[in-house]
Amino acid sequence: MTEWHDAAATDALSDDEVMGLSIAGVPVALFRQEGAFFALHDLCSHGAARLSDGFVENGCVECPLHQGLVDIRSGAPCSAPITEPVRSYPVRVVGDRVEIALDR
Amino acid sequence: MPQGETTYVVVGGGQAAAWIARTLRAEGFAGRLVLIGEEPHWPYERPALSKEFLRGTGSVEAITLLGAAQAGEAGVECWLGQRVTAVDREARVVTTADGRSVAYDTLFLATGGRARRLPGLDSLPAERVHTLRTLTESERLRGALAGAKHLLVLGGGWIGLEVAATARALGVEVTVVEAAPRLCARTMPPVVSDWLHALHESHGVRMVTGVGIADITGTADGVAVALADGGRLEADQLLLGIGIEPEVGLAAAMGLALDDGILVDAQGRTSDPRIFAAGDVARHPSAFARASLRLESWVNAQNQAIAAARAALGGTGVYADIPWFWSDQYGVNVQMLGLPGLGTRAVARGAPEAGSGCWLMLDGSGVVVGAVAVNAARDLRVLRKMLEDGRAPLPDAWADTATPVQRLPSRPNVRAD
Ligand SMILES: Cc1cc2nc3c(=O)[nH]c(=O)nc-3n(C[C@H](O)[C@H](O)[C@H](O)COP(=O)(O)OP(=O)(O)OC[C@H]3O[C@@H](n4cnc5c(N)ncnc54)[C@H](O)[C@@H]3O)c2cc1C
Ligand code: FES
Numbered sequence: 001m002t003e004w005h006d007a008a009a010t011d012a013l014s015d016d017e018v019m020g021l022s023i024a025g026v027p028v029a030l031f032r033q034e035g036a037f038f039a040l041h042d043l044c045s046h047g048a049a050r051l052s053d054g055f056v057e058n059g060c061v062e063c064p065l066h067q068g069l070v071d072i073r074s075g076a077p078c079s080a081p082i083t084e085p086v087r088s089y090p091v092r093v094v095g096d097r098v099e100i101a102l103d104r
Numbered sequence: 105m106p107q108g109e110t111t112y113v114v115v116g117g118g119q120a121a122a123w124i125a126r127t128l129r130a131e132g133f134a135g136r137l138v139l140i141g142e143e144p145h146w147p148y149e150r151p152a153l154s155k156e157f158l159r160g161t162g163s164v165e166a167i168t169l170l171g172a173a174q175a176g177e178a179g180v181e182c183w184l185g186q187r188v189t190a191v192d193r194e195a196r197v198v199t200t201a202d203g204r205s206v207a208y209d210t211l212f213l214a215t216g217g218r219a220r221r222l223p224g225l226d227s228l229p230a231e232r233v234h235t236l237r238t239l240t241e242s243e244r245l246r247g248a249l250a251g252a253k254h255l256l257v258l259g260g261g262w263i264g265l266e267v268a269a270t271a272r273a274l275g276v277e278v279t280v281v282e283a284a285p286r287l288c289a290r291t292m293p294p295v296v297s298d299w300l301h302a303l304h305e306s307h308g309v310r311m312v313t314g315v316g317i318a319d320i321t322g323t324a325d326g327v328a329v330a331l332a333d334g335g336r337l338e339a340d341q342l343l344l345g346i347g348i349e350p351e352v353g354l355a356a357a358m359g360l361a362l363d364d365g366i367l368v369d370a371q372g373r374t375s376d377p378r379i380f381a382a383g384d385v386a387r388h389p390s391a392f393a394r395a396s397l398r399l400e401s402w403v404n405a406q407n408q409a410i411a412a413a414r415a416a417l418g419g420t421g422v423y424a425d426i427p428w429f430w431s432d433q434y435g436v437n438v439q440m441l442g443l444p445g446l447g448t449r450a451v452a453r454g455a456p457e458a459g460s461g462c463w464l465m466l467d468g469s470g471v472v473v474g475a476v477a478v479n480a481a482r483d484l485r486v487l488r489k490m491l492e493d494g495r496a497p498l499p500d501a502w503a504d505t506a507t508p509v510q511r512l513p514s515r516p517n518v519r520a521d
Contacts, residue, residue, distance in 0.1 A: 055485040064481035065430070065437070067403060080123065080406050 004099040020052030045084035110135035116214035117141015120383030120409040122169035127413035129178045144185040153242035154266035213381040217348035256339035260287040264345030269433040285314040295450040365398035370422035372412025382409040401429040442474025472496035
Protein backbone atom coordinates (compact mmCIF):
# COMPACT_ATOMS: atom_id res chain seq x y z
CA MET A 1 0.00 0.00 0.00
CA THR A 2 1.20 3.48 -0.77
CA GLU A 3 2.67 5.27 2.20
CA TRP A 4 1.97 9.00 2.17
CA HIS A 5 4.30 11.43 3.87
CA ASP A 6 3.27 14.83 5.12
CA ALA A 7 5.23 17.41 3.12
CA ALA A 8 3.96 20.97 3.50
CA ALA A 9 0.95 23.22 4.01
CA THR A 10 -0.96 23.98 0.83
CA ASP A 11 -0.41 27.69 1.35
CA ALA A 12 3.33 27.29 1.73
CA LEU A 13 3.80 27.71 -2.02
CA SER A 14 2.38 30.03 -4.67
CA ASP A 15 2.05 29.15 -8.33
CA ASP A 16 5.39 28.77 -10.13
CA GLU A 17 7.23 28.45 -6.83
CA VAL A 18 9.36 25.55 -5.63
CA MET A 19 10.64 24.44 -2.25
CA GLY A 20 13.26 21.90 -1.28
CA LEU A 21 12.25 19.31 1.33
CA SER A 22 13.75 16.28 2.96
CA ILE A 23 11.16 13.54 3.29
CA ALA A 24 12.22 10.40 5.12
CA GLY A 25 15.76 11.37 4.17
CA VAL A 26 14.91 11.75 0.48
CA PRO A 27 15.50 15.16 -1.12
CA VAL A 28 12.30 16.31 -2.80
CA ALA A 29 11.52 19.43 -4.81
CA LEU A 30 7.87 20.40 -4.38
CA PHE A 31 6.33 22.61 -7.07
CA ARG A 32 3.01 24.39 -7.48
CA GLN A 33 1.61 24.89 -10.98
CA GLU A 34 -1.84 26.39 -11.60
CA GLY A 35 -2.93 25.42 -8.11
CA ALA A 36 -1.77 21.80 -8.38
CA PHE A 37 1.28 20.29 -6.67
CA PHE A 38 4.06 18.19 -8.20
CA ALA A 39 7.10 16.58 -6.67
CA LEU A 40 10.42 15.65 -8.26
CA HIS A 41 13.52 14.06 -6.85
CA ASP A 42 15.58 17.08 -5.81
CA LEU A 43 18.68 16.19 -7.79
CA CYS A 44 19.35 17.01 -11.41
CA SER A 45 19.90 13.94 -13.57
CA HIS A 46 22.85 15.72 -15.19
CA GLY A 47 24.91 16.65 -12.14
CA ALA A 48 25.07 17.62 -8.51
CA ALA A 49 22.47 20.38 -8.44
CA ARG A 50 19.24 20.81 -6.54
CA LEU A 51 16.27 21.49 -8.77
CA SER A 52 14.67 23.33 -5.85
CA ASP A 53 17.37 25.99 -6.40
CA GLY A 54 16.23 26.26 -10.01
CA PHE A 55 14.12 28.69 -11.95
CA VAL A 56 10.51 27.87 -12.80
CA GLU A 57 9.01 28.96 -16.10
CA ASN A 58 6.46 27.54 -18.56
CA GLY A 59 5.92 24.31 -16.68
CA CYS A 60 9.60 23.51 -16.49
CA VAL A 61 12.30 23.97 -13.88
CA GLU A 62 15.66 25.16 -15.11
CA CYS A 63 18.66 23.62 -13.37
CA PRO A 64 20.78 26.25 -11.58
CA LEU A 65 24.06 24.73 -12.75
CA HIS A 66 23.84 24.30 -16.53
CA GLN A 67 20.40 25.56 -17.50
CA GLY A 68 18.92 22.19 -18.47
CA LEU A 69 15.11 22.07 -18.37
CA VAL A 70 12.96 19.41 -16.68
CA ASP A 71 9.18 19.05 -17.00
CA ILE A 72 7.74 19.70 -13.55
CA ARG A 73 4.75 17.38 -14.04
CA SER A 74 6.59 14.35 -15.39
CA GLY A 75 10.29 14.80 -14.71
CA ALA A 76 10.96 14.40 -18.43
CA PRO A 77 14.07 16.13 -19.82
CA CYS A 78 13.12 19.13 -21.98
CA SER A 79 16.41 20.64 -23.05
CA ALA A 80 20.16 20.10 -23.27
CA PRO A 81 22.26 19.06 -21.46
CA ILE A 82 19.73 16.93 -19.59
CA THR A 83 18.91 13.67 -21.32
CA GLU A 84 17.75 11.41 -18.47
CA PRO A 85 14.40 11.85 -16.71
CA VAL A 86 14.23 12.97 -13.11
CA ARG A 87 12.12 10.76 -10.88
CA SER A 88 8.70 12.21 -10.11
CA TYR A 89 6.73 11.33 -6.98
CA PRO A 90 2.94 11.08 -6.54
CA VAL A 91 1.40 13.99 -4.65
CA ARG A 92 -2.04 14.41 -3.07
CA VAL A 93 -3.73 17.14 -1.06
CA VAL A 94 -5.48 16.17 2.17
CA GLY A 95 -7.27 19.12 3.74
CA ASP A 96 -4.71 21.88 3.88
CA ARG A 97 -1.71 19.55 3.70
CA VAL A 98 0.31 18.31 0.74
CA GLU A 99 1.40 14.67 0.95
CA ILE A 100 3.98 12.81 -1.08
CA ALA A 101 4.47 9.09 -1.74
CA LEU A 102 8.07 7.98 -2.16
CA ASP A 103 7.59 4.38 -3.25
CA ARG A 104 6.92 3.52 -6.88
CA MET B 105 18.32 13.78 -54.20
CA PRO B 106 16.51 11.80 -51.51
CA GLN B 107 17.66 12.66 -48.01
CA GLY B 108 18.85 9.11 -47.44
CA GLU B 109 21.80 9.87 -49.68
CA THR B 110 22.61 13.24 -48.22
CA THR B 111 25.86 13.38 -46.24
CA TYR B 112 26.55 15.80 -43.41
CA VAL B 113 30.10 15.96 -42.10
CA VAL B 114 31.14 17.42 -38.75
CA VAL B 115 34.81 18.34 -38.30
CA GLY B 116 35.89 18.42 -34.65
CA GLY B 117 35.24 15.87 -31.95
CA GLY B 118 34.44 18.14 -29.01
CA GLN B 119 31.35 19.46 -27.29
CA ALA B 120 29.97 21.51 -30.18
CA ALA B 121 30.57 18.66 -32.64
CA ALA B 122 28.70 16.23 -30.40
CA TRP B 123 25.73 18.56 -30.07
CA ILE B 124 25.59 19.13 -33.80
CA ALA B 125 25.47 15.37 -34.40
CA ARG B 126 22.97 14.72 -31.61
CA THR B 127 20.71 17.54 -32.74
CA LEU B 128 20.76 16.53 -36.41
CA ARG B 129 19.51 13.09 -35.43
CA ALA B 130 17.05 14.37 -32.83
CA GLU B 131 15.56 16.68 -35.47
CA GLY B 132 15.12 13.85 -37.92
CA PHE B 133 18.13 14.00 -40.23
CA ALA B 134 18.12 10.60 -41.92
CA GLY B 135 21.17 10.85 -44.17
CA ARG B 136 24.74 9.78 -43.59
CA LEU B 137 26.36 11.56 -40.65
CA VAL B 138 30.15 11.52 -40.24
CA LEU B 139 31.97 13.10 -37.30
CA ILE B 140 35.75 13.45 -37.61
CA GLY B 141 37.76 14.27 -34.49
CA GLU B 142 41.48 14.51 -33.95
CA GLU B 143 41.46 13.32 -30.35
CA PRO B 144 41.33 9.58 -29.71
CA HIS B 145 38.44 10.04 -27.24
CA TRP B 146 34.73 9.97 -27.85
CA PRO B 147 33.39 13.54 -27.76
CA TYR B 148 33.42 14.84 -24.20
CA GLU B 149 32.88 17.99 -22.13
CA ARG B 150 35.92 19.86 -20.86
CA PRO B 151 34.85 21.74 -17.68
CA ALA B 152 35.64 18.86 -15.33
CA LEU B 153 39.20 18.63 -16.68
CA SER B 154 40.29 21.41 -14.33
CA LYS B 155 37.87 20.40 -11.56
CA GLU B 156 36.52 16.95 -10.57
CA PHE B 157 38.42 15.01 -13.21
CA LEU B 158 41.73 16.65 -12.35
CA ARG B 159 41.08 16.08 -8.69
CA GLY B 160 40.47 12.40 -9.28
CA THR B 161 36.79 12.29 -8.39
CA GLY B 162 35.45 12.31 -11.94
CA SER B 163 35.42 9.76 -14.73
CA VAL B 164 35.67 9.66 -18.49
CA GLU B 165 32.19 8.20 -18.59
CA ALA B 166 30.71 11.13 -16.67
CA ILE B 167 32.01 13.67 -19.18
CA THR B 168 31.40 11.72 -22.39
CA LEU B 169 28.77 13.39 -24.56
CA LEU B 170 28.59 10.92 -27.40
CA GLY B 171 29.90 7.50 -26.48
CA ALA B 172 30.30 4.40 -28.63
CA ALA B 173 26.88 2.99 -27.77
CA GLN B 174 25.10 6.27 -28.30
CA ALA B 175 26.86 6.98 -31.57
CA GLY B 176 26.01 3.49 -32.79
CA GLU B 177 22.39 3.85 -31.81
CA ALA B 178 22.07 7.28 -33.40
CA GLY B 179 23.94 6.24 -36.51
CA VAL B 180 26.81 8.69 -36.19
CA GLU B 181 29.92 7.43 -37.98
CA CYS B 182 32.78 8.65 -35.80
CA TRP B 183 36.26 8.80 -37.25
CA LEU B 184 38.28 9.32 -34.09
CA GLY B 185 41.97 10.10 -33.88
CA GLN B 186 41.86 11.60 -37.35
CA ARG B 187 42.73 15.12 -38.30
CA VAL B 188 41.06 16.81 -41.23
CA THR B 189 43.82 18.35 -43.29
CA ALA B 190 41.98 19.65 -46.34
CA VAL B 191 38.54 20.62 -47.54
CA ASP B 192 37.88 21.12 -51.22
CA ARG B 193 34.90 23.44 -51.33
CA GLU B 194 34.34 23.05 -55.06
CA ALA B 195 34.29 19.26 -55.04
CA ARG B 196 32.83 19.31 -51.48
CA VAL B 197 35.29 16.73 -50.22
CA VAL B 198 36.92 16.47 -46.80
CA THR B 199 40.29 14.73 -46.51
CA THR B 200 42.08 13.51 -43.39
CA ALA B 201 45.77 13.17 -42.60
CA ASP B 202 45.43 9.43 -43.18
CA GLY B 203 44.17 10.10 -46.68
CA ARG B 204 40.58 9.11 -46.00
CA SER B 205 38.02 11.29 -47.66
CA VAL B 206 34.29 11.85 -47.67
CA ALA B 207 32.05 14.03 -49.81
CA TYR B 208 29.63 16.35 -48.02
CA ASP B 209 26.43 18.16 -48.78
CA THR B 210 26.65 20.23 -45.63
CA LEU B 211 29.76 20.73 -43.52
CA PHE B 212 30.15 21.81 -39.91
CA LEU B 213 33.38 23.18 -38.45
CA ALA B 214 33.60 22.76 -34.68
CA THR B 215 37.34 22.76 -34.30
CA GLY B 216 37.47 24.65 -30.99
CA GLY B 217 40.77 26.09 -29.90
CA ARG B 218 44.23 25.09 -28.82
CA ALA B 219 46.03 26.12 -25.65
CA ARG B 220 48.48 28.92 -26.27
CA ARG B 221 52.15 28.17 -25.57
CA LEU B 222 55.21 30.34 -25.13
CA PRO B 223 58.22 30.27 -27.42
CA GLY B 224 61.16 28.44 -25.92
CA LEU B 225 59.10 26.00 -23.85
CA ASP B 226 60.30 23.08 -25.91
CA SER B 227 63.74 23.30 -24.38
CA LEU B 228 62.27 22.62 -20.91
CA PRO B 229 61.83 19.12 -19.50
CA ALA B 230 58.51 18.10 -21.08
CA GLU B 231 57.26 16.23 -18.01
CA ARG B 232 57.34 19.48 -16.02
CA VAL B 233 55.41 21.72 -18.40
CA HIS B 234 51.66 21.54 -18.90
CA THR B 235 48.84 23.11 -20.80
CA LEU B 236 45.26 22.05 -20.17
CA ARG B 237 42.78 21.62 -22.95
CA THR B 238 42.33 17.90 -23.44
CA LEU B 239 41.47 14.85 -21.39
CA THR B 240 44.93 13.46 -22.08
CA GLU B 241 46.51 16.64 -20.71
CA SER B 242 44.30 16.56 -17.63
CA GLU B 243 45.34 12.96 -16.90
CA ARG B 244 48.96 13.93 -17.38
CA LEU B 245 48.66 16.94 -15.08
CA ARG B 246 46.90 14.85 -12.45
CA GLY B 247 49.76 12.39 -12.51
CA ALA B 248 52.27 15.23 -12.16
CA LEU B 249 50.40 16.85 -9.27
CA ALA B 250 50.35 13.58 -7.36
CA GLY B 251 54.08 13.88 -6.78
CA ALA B 252 54.40 17.66 -6.81
CA LYS B 253 55.21 19.97 -3.94
CA HIS B 254 54.91 23.28 -5.74
CA LEU B 255 52.90 24.16 -8.84
CA LEU B 256 53.59 27.36 -10.68
CA VAL B 257 50.66 28.65 -12.70
CA LEU B 258 51.46 31.16 -15.41
CA GLY B 259 48.32 33.11 -16.19
CA GLY B 260 45.58 34.22 -13.80
CA GLY B 261 42.60 33.42 -16.01
CA TRP B 262 39.82 30.92 -15.37
CA ILE B 263 41.74 27.77 -16.25
CA GLY B 264 44.77 28.80 -14.21
CA LEU B 265 42.63 29.69 -11.21
CA GLU B 266 40.60 26.49 -11.35
CA VAL B 267 43.75 24.40 -11.53
CA ALA B 268 45.19 26.41 -8.63
CA ALA B 269 42.08 25.62 -6.56
CA THR B 270 42.20 21.93 -7.43
CA ALA B 271 45.93 21.73 -6.72
CA ARG B 272 45.36 23.30 -3.30
CA ALA B 273 42.67 20.72 -2.59
CA LEU B 274 45.27 18.07 -3.44
CA GLY B 275 47.66 19.62 -0.95
CA VAL B 276 50.04 21.14 -3.50
CA GLU B 277 51.62 24.53 -2.86
CA VAL B 278 50.62 26.98 -5.61
CA THR B 279 51.97 30.26 -6.96
CA VAL B 280 50.03 32.12 -9.66
CA VAL B 281 51.87 34.67 -11.82
CA GLU B 282 49.77 37.06 -13.87
CA ALA B 283 51.37 39.72 -16.04
CA ALA B 284 48.29 41.97 -15.98
CA PRO B 285 47.72 44.02 -12.84
CA ARG B 286 44.75 41.85 -11.86
CA LEU B 287 43.15 38.42 -12.39
CA CYS B 288 40.74 37.67 -15.27
CA ALA B 289 41.24 41.23 -16.45
CA ARG B 290 40.08 40.44 -19.98
CA THR B 291 36.52 39.59 -18.95
CA MET B 292 35.98 40.74 -15.36
CA PRO B 293 35.64 44.10 -13.62
CA PRO B 294 38.13 44.97 -10.86
CA VAL B 295 35.70 44.12 -8.05
CA VAL B 296 35.60 40.49 -9.24
CA SER B 297 39.35 40.33 -9.81
CA ASP B 298 39.91 41.58 -6.27
CA TRP B 299 37.52 39.05 -4.82
CA LEU B 300 39.16 36.17 -6.72
CA HIS B 301 42.55 37.37 -5.56
CA ALA B 302 41.45 37.36 -1.93
CA LEU B 303 39.67 34.01 -2.31
CA HIS B 304 42.81 32.32 -3.58
CA GLU B 305 45.05 33.93 -0.99
CA SER B 306 42.68 32.77 1.74
CA HIS B 307 43.28 29.23 0.49
CA GLY B 308 47.02 29.64 0.64
CA VAL B 309 47.82 30.52 -2.97
CA ARG B 310 50.66 32.93 -3.48
CA MET B 311 49.56 35.58 -5.96
CA VAL B 312 51.98 37.58 -8.08
CA THR B 313 50.14 40.05 -10.31
CA GLY B 314 51.39 42.81 -12.55
CA VAL B 315 54.69 41.06 -13.13
CA GLY B 316 55.79 39.59 -16.44
CA ILE B 317 58.11 36.67 -17.13
CA ALA B 318 61.67 37.32 -18.27
CA ASP B 319 62.83 33.73 -18.70
CA ILE B 320 61.93 30.14 -17.94
CA THR B 321 64.63 27.54 -17.50
CA GLY B 322 64.85 23.92 -16.45
CA THR B 323 66.52 22.98 -13.15
CA ALA B 324 67.68 19.62 -11.88
CA ASP B 325 64.30 18.88 -10.32
CA GLY B 326 61.88 21.35 -11.89
CA VAL B 327 61.64 24.72 -13.54
CA ALA B 328 62.76 28.20 -12.61
CA VAL B 329 61.04 31.37 -13.71
CA ALA B 330 62.84 34.69 -13.77
CA LEU B 331 60.35 37.51 -13.24
CA ALA B 332 60.57 40.82 -15.04
CA ASP B 333 60.98 42.61 -11.68
CA GLY B 334 64.09 40.58 -10.90
CA GLY B 335 62.38 37.99 -8.73
CA ARG B 336 62.86 34.27 -9.21
CA LEU B 337 60.44 31.40 -8.58
CA GLU B 338 61.13 27.70 -8.59
CA ALA B 339 58.61 24.90 -8.79
CA ASP B 340 58.50 21.27 -9.69
CA GLN B 341 55.59 21.67 -12.12
CA LEU B 342 54.51 24.47 -14.44
CA LEU B 343 51.05 25.07 -15.87
CA LEU B 344 50.59 27.54 -18.66
CA GLY B 345 47.11 29.05 -18.54
CA ILE B 346 47.45 31.90 -21.00
CA GLY B 347 44.38 31.35 -23.11
CA ILE B 348 43.59 29.64 -26.37
CA GLU B 349 43.92 30.34 -30.05
CA PRO B 350 40.86 29.47 -32.11
CA GLU B 351 41.67 26.54 -34.38
CA VAL B 352 41.12 28.32 -37.70
CA GLY B 353 43.90 26.84 -39.82
CA LEU B 354 41.57 24.68 -41.85
CA ALA B 355 39.00 27.44 -42.33
CA ALA B 356 41.74 29.83 -43.41
CA ALA B 357 43.03 27.38 -45.98
CA MET B 358 39.46 26.99 -47.23
CA GLY B 359 39.19 30.73 -47.74
CA LEU B 360 36.31 31.27 -45.32
CA ALA B 361 35.83 34.75 -43.82
CA LEU B 362 37.72 35.03 -40.53
CA ASP B 363 38.19 37.60 -37.80
CA ASP B 364 39.73 36.06 -34.69
CA GLY B 365 37.58 33.01 -35.37
CA ILE B 366 35.34 31.89 -38.19
CA LEU B 367 32.72 34.52 -38.94
CA VAL B 368 29.18 33.15 -38.78
CA ASP B 369 25.70 34.65 -38.95
CA ALA B 370 23.10 34.29 -36.20
CA GLN B 371 22.33 30.79 -37.46
CA GLY B 372 25.93 29.65 -37.45
CA ARG B 373 26.38 29.88 -41.23
CA THR B 374 29.85 30.81 -42.50
CA SER B 375 30.62 32.85 -45.63
CA ASP B 376 29.97 29.59 -47.54
CA PRO B 377 26.25 28.81 -47.15
CA ARG B 378 26.89 25.06 -47.14
CA ILE B 379 29.25 25.36 -44.21
CA PHE B 380 28.39 26.07 -40.59
CA ALA B 381 30.63 26.69 -37.59
CA ALA B 382 29.93 26.67 -33.85
CA GLY B 383 31.64 26.72 -30.48
CA ASP B 384 34.92 28.28 -29.41
CA VAL B 385 36.02 28.71 -33.02
CA ALA B 386 33.02 30.74 -34.19
CA ARG B 387 32.45 34.49 -33.99
CA HIS B 388 28.75 35.32 -34.07
CA PRO B 389 26.69 38.50 -34.03
CA SER B 390 25.35 39.07 -30.51
CA ALA B 391 22.19 41.15 -30.25
CA PHE B 392 22.86 41.70 -26.57
CA ALA B 393 26.42 42.91 -27.09
CA ARG B 394 25.54 44.74 -30.33
CA ALA B 395 28.83 43.41 -31.60
CA SER B 396 30.26 40.16 -32.82
CA LEU B 397 31.57 37.86 -30.11
CA ARG B 398 33.69 34.75 -29.99
CA LEU B 399 32.85 33.05 -26.72
CA GLU B 400 34.81 30.32 -25.02
CA SER B 401 32.09 28.83 -22.91
CA TRP B 402 30.39 25.53 -22.39
CA VAL B 403 26.85 26.80 -22.87
CA ASN B 404 27.83 28.63 -26.04
CA ALA B 405 29.38 25.47 -27.49
CA GLN B 406 26.19 23.59 -26.76
CA ASN B 407 23.52 26.08 -27.78
CA GLN B 408 25.25 27.54 -30.78
CA ALA B 409 25.82 24.01 -32.06
CA ILE B 410 22.16 23.13 -31.58
CA ALA B 411 21.12 26.30 -33.41
CA ALA B 412 23.50 25.61 -36.32
CA ALA B 413 22.29 22.02 -36.68
CA ARG B 414 18.67 23.16 -36.76
CA ALA B 415 19.46 25.89 -39.28
CA ALA B 416 21.21 23.37 -41.53
CA LEU B 417 17.97 21.38 -41.57
CA GLY B 418 16.03 24.45 -42.66
CA GLY B 419 15.08 25.87 -39.28
CA THR B 420 14.60 29.61 -39.00
CA GLY B 421 15.60 30.08 -35.37
CA VAL B 422 18.67 32.09 -34.44
CA TYR B 423 21.22 31.84 -31.67
CA ALA B 424 20.53 34.83 -29.45
CA ASP B 425 21.68 33.80 -25.96
CA ILE B 426 23.08 36.41 -23.62
CA PRO B 427 26.66 35.28 -22.87
CA TRP B 428 26.88 33.05 -19.80
CA PHE B 429 29.78 31.27 -18.16
CA TRP B 430 30.42 29.52 -14.89
CA SER B 431 33.41 28.48 -12.84
CA ASP B 432 33.82 26.42 -9.67
CA GLN B 433 36.66 27.13 -7.27
CA TYR B 434 36.98 25.91 -3.67
CA GLY B 435 33.36 24.80 -3.74
CA VAL B 436 32.21 28.29 -4.76
CA ASN B 437 29.97 28.49 -7.84
CA VAL B 438 30.60 31.67 -9.83
CA GLN B 439 28.32 32.55 -12.74
CA MET B 440 28.83 35.35 -15.21
CA LEU B 441 26.12 36.90 -17.37
CA GLY B 442 26.44 39.38 -20.20
CA LEU B 443 29.67 41.33 -20.49
CA PRO B 444 30.47 42.31 -16.88
CA GLY B 445 33.96 43.43 -17.85
CA LEU B 446 32.44 46.39 -19.68
CA GLY B 447 30.90 47.67 -16.45
CA THR B 448 32.39 50.60 -14.60
CA ARG B 449 30.08 50.56 -11.60
CA ALA B 450 29.28 47.52 -9.45
CA VAL B 451 26.22 47.28 -7.21
CA ALA B 452 26.17 44.32 -4.84
CA ARG B 453 23.14 42.33 -3.79
CA GLY B 454 23.89 40.29 -0.69
CA ALA B 455 27.58 39.79 0.01
CA PRO B 456 29.24 38.24 -3.02
CA GLU B 457 32.70 38.95 -1.64
CA ALA B 458 31.74 36.93 1.45
CA GLY B 459 30.46 33.98 -0.57
CA SER B 460 26.83 34.67 -1.45
CA GLY B 461 25.48 37.45 -3.59
CA CYS B 462 25.56 39.06 -6.98
CA TRP B 463 27.24 42.08 -8.51
CA LEU B 464 25.21 44.01 -11.04
CA MET B 465 27.52 45.76 -13.51
CA LEU B 466 26.58 49.09 -15.09
CA ASP B 467 28.34 51.11 -17.73
CA GLY B 468 28.94 54.85 -17.58
CA SER B 469 25.44 55.65 -18.80
CA GLY B 470 23.78 53.45 -16.17
CA VAL B 471 22.91 50.57 -18.49
CA VAL B 472 23.29 47.08 -17.05
CA VAL B 473 25.95 45.26 -19.11
CA GLY B 474 26.23 42.11 -17.05
CA ALA B 475 26.42 40.53 -13.63
CA VAL B 476 28.55 38.13 -11.62
CA ALA B 477 26.90 35.83 -9.09
CA VAL B 478 28.67 34.01 -6.28
CA ASN B 479 26.59 31.05 -5.08
CA ALA B 480 23.50 32.93 -6.27
CA ALA B 481 22.44 31.17 -9.44
CA ARG B 482 18.75 31.87 -9.07
CA ASP B 483 19.12 35.64 -8.77
CA LEU B 484 21.27 35.63 -11.88
CA ARG B 485 18.70 33.54 -13.72
CA VAL B 486 15.88 35.94 -12.93
CA LEU B 487 18.09 38.82 -13.99
CA ARG B 488 18.75 37.01 -17.28
CA LYS B 489 15.04 36.87 -17.96
CA MET B 490 14.74 40.59 -17.29
CA LEU B 491 17.63 41.38 -19.61
CA GLU B 492 16.15 39.12 -22.29
CA ASP B 493 13.00 41.20 -22.02
CA GLY B 494 15.05 44.37 -22.48
CA ARG B 495 14.69 45.48 -18.87
CA ALA B 496 16.96 45.77 -15.84
CA PRO B 497 16.33 46.32 -12.13
CA LEU B 498 16.84 49.81 -10.80
CA PRO B 499 20.38 49.85 -9.42
CA ASP B 500 19.21 51.44 -6.19
CA ALA B 501 16.78 48.59 -5.61
CA TRP B 502 19.24 45.79 -6.46
CA ALA B 503 20.65 45.62 -2.92
CA ASP B 504 17.21 45.02 -1.42
CA THR B 505 17.48 41.32 -0.63
CA ALA B 506 14.11 41.34 1.14
CA THR B 507 12.45 41.61 -2.28
CA PRO B 508 12.88 38.77 -4.78
CA VAL B 509 14.63 39.89 -7.96
CA GLN B 510 11.52 39.37 -10.09
CA ARG B 511 9.63 41.90 -7.96
CA LEU B 512 12.29 44.59 -7.97
CA PRO B 513 11.32 47.79 -9.76
CA SER B 514 12.80 47.78 -13.25
CA ARG B 515 13.30 50.02 -16.26
CA PRO B 516 14.12 49.60 -19.95
CA ASN B 517 17.75 48.63 -20.43
CA VAL B 518 18.87 50.02 -23.75
CA ARG B 519 22.40 50.87 -24.69
CA ALA B 520 23.06 53.98 -26.67
CA ASP B 521 25.76 53.40 -29.26
C1 LIG C 1 39.96 22.82 -18.52
C2 LIG C 1 38.75 23.54 -19.03
C3 LIG C 1 37.75 23.93 -18.15
C4 LIG C 1 36.61 24.61 -18.61
N1 LIG C 1 35.67 24.98 -17.71
C5 LIG C 1 34.57 25.65 -18.15
C6 LIG C 1 33.57 26.06 -17.23
O1 LIG C 1 33.66 25.83 -16.02
N2 LIG C 1 32.50 26.74 -17.69
C7 LIG C 1 32.36 27.04 -19.02
O2 LIG C 1 31.36 27.67 -19.39
N3 LIG C 1 33.28 26.65 -19.92
C8 LIG C 1 34.39 25.98 -19.51
N4 LIG C 1 35.35 25.60 -20.42
C9 LIG C 1 35.17 25.96 -21.85
C10 LIG C 1 34.45 24.91 -22.65
O3 LIG C 1 34.90 23.63 -22.32
C11 LIG C 1 34.67 25.18 -24.14
O4 LIG C 1 34.06 26.40 -24.42
C12 LIG C 1 34.12 24.09 -25.02
O5 LIG C 1 34.81 22.89 -24.84
C13 LIG C 1 34.18 24.47 -26.50
O6 LIG C 1 33.71 23.40 -27.27
P1 LIG C 1 34.09 23.24 -28.81
O7 LIG C 1 33.42 22.00 -29.27
O8 LIG C 1 33.85 24.51 -29.50
O9 LIG C 1 35.67 23.03 -28.85
P2 LIG C 1 36.57 21.81 -28.26
O10 LIG C 1 35.86 21.25 -27.09
O11 LIG C 1 37.89 22.40 -28.13
O12 LIG C 1 36.55 20.75 -29.41
C14 LIG C 1 37.20 20.91 -30.63
C15 LIG C 1 37.67 19.56 -31.10
O13 LIG C 1 37.98 19.62 -32.47
C16 LIG C 1 39.15 18.86 -32.71
N5 LIG C 1 39.78 19.35 -33.93
C17 LIG C 1 40.34 20.57 -34.13
N6 LIG C 1 40.80 20.67 -35.39
C18 LIG C 1 40.51 19.50 -36.02
C19 LIG C 1 40.72 19.00 -37.34
N7 LIG C 1 41.33 19.73 -38.27
N8 LIG C 1 40.30 17.76 -37.60
C20 LIG C 1 39.67 17.00 -36.68
N9 LIG C 1 39.44 17.43 -35.41
C21 LIG C 1 39.85 18.66 -35.10
C22 LIG C 1 39.96 19.06 -31.46
O14 LIG C 1 40.90 18.01 -31.33
C23 LIG C 1 38.90 19.05 -30.38
O15 LIG C 1 38.67 17.77 -29.91
C24 LIG C 1 36.49 24.91 -19.99
C25 LIG C 1 37.51 24.53 -20.88
C26 LIG C 1 38.63 23.85 -20.42
C27 LIG C 1 39.72 23.46 -21.39
S1 FES D 1 23.55 19.65 -13.21
FE1 FES D 1 21.60 20.15 -13.96
S2 FES D 1 21.93 20.73 -16.01
FE2 FES D 1 23.88 20.12 -15.30
